Amino acid sequence: MTIKIPRGHVVNGFESNEYVGNSLVVFVVSWNALFSCYVQSDYLGEAVELFHEMVLSGIRPTEFSLSSMINACTGLVDRGEGRKIHGFLIKLDMYAKIGNLEDDVVFEEITKPDIVSLNALIVGCILHDKHDFALVFWANLHCNLIKLNVGFDPFVHVGLIDMYSKSGLMNDVRMVFNLMPDKDLIAWNAIISANSQNGEDMEAVLLFPLMHEEGVRFNQTTLSTILKSIASLQANYVCKQVRALSAKSGFESDRYVVNSLIDGYGKCALLEDATRIFRECLIVGLVGFTSMITAYSQSGQGEECLKLYLEMLDRGIEPDPYVCSSLLNACANLSTYEQGKQVHVHVLKHGFMYDIFAGNSLINMYAKCGSIDDAERAFSSIP
DNA sequence: CTAGGGTTAG
Structure with missing residues (x-):
C-alpha cells in the first residue's frame, strides 16, 4: 500500500510555524493531524503504526490522537484485519502501564483514570480483537468508573457505542447511551445507527420521534x-x-x-x-446507480439494469464490487448467461475477485444460468 | 464520536 501523504509536510508544517511556541505540544498536534488524514484516507493500519511510532518516541497521546485510533481500530476490526496489528498492542499495553489487560485488577492501580488512560484502554480492547474479553473488561471498567465517579468524555461514549454496536452488543450500547448525561445529536445518531446496524429497524425508526420529543434537532x-x-x-x-x-x-x-x-x-x-x-x-453517482440497478433487478427488469450500468460507464463512473455484485444478481435473476459473462470480465478487469460478495454473486449467477462448470471455476478462482 | 449501495435459502 502506498502512503500518499508525506509525513514531513504535516510535521514540518506545524514546526515551522513561528507563532507556535511549545514544540512538544506542536508535535502531538501534528501527529494528530496526520492520524486524521490517514484514517480519512482509509490507511487504517498505517495510522495505527504511526500511532505506535509516536508513543515510542515519547510523545503522550491526547484524546484527539486516541479518537482517531478508535476509528482506525474499529475499521480494522470491521475488515477482519485487526490481527495484523496485534503486535503493536503488546507495546501499547506497556505504554498504558496497565500490564496485563486480561487482569482487570490492574485498572485499580490507576488511581485517577484520565482521558488518556481510558482511551488507551479502549484502543487496547479493540486491538485485542477479543470481543468476549472486551465485554467482561468493559463491564468491570464501567463499574469502577461509576464507583470512582469519573465523568465520561462524550467522545468516549460515542466511541463505545460504536464499538459495542459493531460487535453486536446492543445491551451494552443501550447501557452506555443511558449513562450519558447530555445526549446530543451525535449521541442520538449513534444509538439510532446502532439499532439500524443490528437489525433493530423498528426501534431505530421509533427513536426518531423520541429524539424530537427530547428537543434534539436531527x-x-x-x-x-x-x-x-x-x-x-x-x-x-x-x-x-x-x-x-x-x-x-x-x-x-x-x-x-x-x-x-x-x-x-x-x-x-x-x-x-x-x-x-x-x-x-x-x-x-456510483451509489445511486447501484441502488437503482438493485431496484430494477428486484422488480425483474434486468434489461434496465444493464442499460443503467452502461449509462454509468458512459458518464465516466468507475464500477466497484458493489455495483458488480448487484449487476450479477440481476443477470442471475434473468438467467442471462452471456451478459453475466460480460460482467465477469469487468470483475476480473477491475480486480474485484478478492471481494467475497462479488465472488458469491458470480458463483450464484453461473449457477442460476445453469453452468455449474463456470460456477465451480469461479469458486476456485476466489483468492 | 454519528450517515449511503452488494451475496447465499426458503
Whole structure:
C-alpha cells in the first residue's frame, strides 16, 4: 500500500510555524493531524503504526490522537484485519502501564483514570480483537468508573457505542447511551445507527420521534440512517414522510440523503419515485446507480439494469464490487448467461475477485444460468 | 464520536 501523504509536510508544517511556541505540544498536534488524514484516507493500519511510532518516541497521546485510533481500530476490526496489528498492542499495553489487560485488577492501580488512560484502554480492547474479553473488561471498567465517579468524555461514549454496536452488543450500547448525561445529536445518531446496524429497524425508526420529543434537532445523518431502516422495513408511507421532511429541512440536496431516498424507494418497490429522484438529482453517482440497478433487478427488469450500468460507464463512473455484485444478481435473476459473462470480465478487469460478495454473486449467477462448470471455476478462482 | 449501495435459502 502506498502512503500518499508525506509525513514531513504535516510535521514540518506545524514546526515551522513561528507563532507556535511549545514544540512538544506542536508535535502531538501534528501527529494528530496526520492520524486524521490517514484514517480519512482509509490507511487504517498505517495510522495505527504511526500511532505506535509516536508513543515510542515519547510523545503522550491526547484524546484527539486516541479518537482517531478508535476509528482506525474499529475499521480494522470491521475488515477482519485487526490481527495484523496485534503486535503493536503488546507495546501499547506497556505504554498504558496497565500490564496485563486480561487482569482487570490492574485498572485499580490507576488511581485517577484520565482521558488518556481510558482511551488507551479502549484502543487496547479493540486491538485485542477479543470481543468476549472486551465485554467482561468493559463491564468491570464501567463499574469502577461509576464507583470512582469519573465523568465520561462524550467522545468516549460515542466511541463505545460504536464499538459495542459493531460487535453486536446492543445491551451494552443501550447501557452506555443511558449513562450519558447530555445526549446530543451525535449521541442520538449513534444509538439510532446502532439499532439500524443490528437489525433493530423498528426501534431505530421509533427513536426518531423520541429524539424530537427530547428537543434534539436531527441532521442529514439522522435522516440517512433512519431511511436505511425504513428501507429494510419496506415502510412505504414512512419513506414518503421522510422524503417530505428532507425537502422541508433542506437536507434534500445532501448526497447521503439522496442516495438513501433512492434506495428506500427502491426497496419499498416505489420504482417511479426512486427514478424521479434519481433523474432529478445531478449529484447521483456510483451509489445511486447501484441502488437503482438493485431496484430494477428486484422488480425483474434486468434489461434496465444493464442499460443503467452502461449509462454509468458512459458518464465516466468507475464500477466497484458493489455495483458488480448487484449487476450479477440481476443477470442471475434473468438467467442471462452471456451478459453475466460480460460482467465477469469487468470483475476480473477491475480486480474485484478478492471481494467475497462479488465472488458469491458470480458463483450464484453461473449457477442460476445453469453452468455449474463456470460456477465451480469461479469458486476456485476466489483468492 | 454519528450517515449511503452488494451475496447465499426458503
